[in-house]
Amino acid sequence: MRDWSPVMGLPLWAWLFVLPSVLGLVCFVLGARLERPLRPLWKVLDRVYLASGIISACFMCTILGLIVAQMISRWVGFALPGTTEFAGYAMAATSFFALCHAMTRGAHIRVSILLNATNFTKKWLDIFAVFAAAVIATYFSRYAIKANGFSEMLNDRTQGQDQIPEWVVALFRLDFAGIAEAGDKLVYTPVWIPQLAMSIGTVLLAIALWDTLYRLLVTGTNPIKSEAVE
Numbered sequence: 388m389r390d391w392s393p394v395m396g397l398p399l400w401a402w403l404f405v406l407p408s409v410l411g412l413v414c415f416v417l418g419a420r421l422e423r424p425l426r427p428l429w430k431v432l433d434r435v436y437l438a439s440g441i442i443s444a445c446f447m448c449t450i451l452g453l454i455v456a457q458m459i460s461r462w463v464g465f466a467l468p469g470t471t472e473f474a475g476y477a478m479a480a481t482s483f484f485a486l487c488h489a490m491t492r493g494a495h496i497r498v499s500i501l502l503n504a505t506n507f508t509k510k511w512l513d514i515f516a517v518f519a520a521a522v523i524a525t526y527f528s529r530y531a532i533k534a535n536g537f538s539e540m541l542n543d544r545t546q547g548q549d550q551i552p553e554w555v556v557a558l559f560r561l562d563f564a565g566i567a568e569a570g571d572k573l574v575y576t577p578v579w580i581p582q583l584a585m586s587i588g589t590v591l592l593a594i595a596l597w598d599t600l601y602r603l604l605v606t607g608t609n610p611i612k613s614e615a616v617e
Contacts, residue, residue, distance in 0.1 A: 414604040440488030446481040469549030476581035483588025487595035521596035528589035538579035545576045
């Protein structure tokens, strides 16, 4: 972790791993006494996870729209370059934005043979599993953001046929002053733009897992409930 630069006087790994672990220890010690003050925050986070799932669904509809547009363009003999690449970007965004929503809905695969063995294993193995998953997701999200930054720094561009207006790139950079200057000139898509979905999705997954751990420690029950399939 030599490349984890300090932030506000502490190394980044302390903020990402030590501080959340300490908060988990506080939740374990105080238990149910924290449930009431944390409920408003839990409601906000639940809405964030739902919004992420809605965004994922919108990107899935985008994939359908691009495929239909490509089919129609072939029928009428009109070239529509870049649809394959944009559909791939939308598919990646669909997957990553769906991670936290699917996890909170119990859609991820969980092997529960050992968890259901005894009440002891059900409690402590569940805590360990969620904690380990939160640490791994946090590690993944950190390097997803780092990859995003490297792509922007290197000005890495797509090798496909997809091109977007230059003002869109300025908009994603939050360069509002440069939007008018950029104009409608088409440029090859910077790789860091579709990579944003990966960074945001992994961060939301890490937050959802730490949130799940805290709820488990405070309430004593895992908030993730698998949906019943009839």
